[in-house]
Structures are given as structure tokens and as C-alpha cells.
Amino acid sequence: MGLDALVYCNCVETGRLTKPHPFPDKLFINEEGCPSIPEDPDDANDSTKFLAHLNWILSSPCEHICLRAVHHRLSKLALVRAIRAELSQMPVLFPTILEKVIYSGSHCGDYLTLEDVLRVKTELVPLSQFQCRDPEMEPFIKDFSIQMAELVERALALRKPIVF
């Protein structure tokens, strides 16, 4: 168990696929920034089509693995708790990171909107300079800081959410 974060690429939008989608006319970009197809309860082949769609994503139909421009394992569960304990000493500096990124060590299925991402961006500077109470935590906070900076940079460049 741990916390993963990713930003989807925009190869569908920019026409940089190396493998065509099985139902290109149905393709849309969902709120997570991921290409998806609509559910159609009236279509008896709905689940077959969705499986074909998922297999298309898993086949990495562009230069990125599974349409992911960046994907980080932020941390293992216990470490997320330890990072949270450190940053909670200065909650006013890290409101978005504490409430929306490391509020739990294993959340998934939620995401940071571009507005949230811009807030996290302002929290990256104090994060990069953070003095740990426990010196053993310093390399982990540093890693976390570098990974968050890369996720934020990619999300803003692609104008996509950061997905957990």
C-alpha cells in the first residue's frame, strides 16, 4: 500500500498516438485528464467496448507508458504518515498538501484540479526548504518535494489534473 500520483499525457488531444483507438469517435477526455469513452447502458456490447478501451490504454498507444506523462509512487503508507507528521508542524505553509495530497497514505480515485495544483505550487518553496524535526526524515521530505515539483510542472504544462 502506498500513495501514487500521476499526470496523463495529452497525446490524444495533440494527435500523437502511435496506435489508433478502437472507437475514436467515442473518445473524450474525462475530468482526470484521461481519455475515456461514455457508458452506454443500452448497448449490449458496452462492457466489451470498455475492455477494449482499457486494453488500448494498457497497450501504451503513444510514447508514454499507459498514457502517463509522469507517474510517481510518492511514498509507502507509513512514510506518508511520517511526512505528514513533519509538515503538520507548519500547517499554515502546506494547507493543500496536507488536506489534499497526504491526508491519507493510500487514497486513490481523487485528483487535484488545476486550481489546487497552483496552490500546491506556492507550497513547493517552503517544502524545498523545510527543516525536519527528525533528521532521518530529511531525505524522504526531499524526495517528496522533488516528486511533487515534477508532478506540478507537468500538470501545469499539460493543463491536466494530478490524479491519485
Ligand SMILES: [Zn+2]
Ligand atoms: Zn502520450
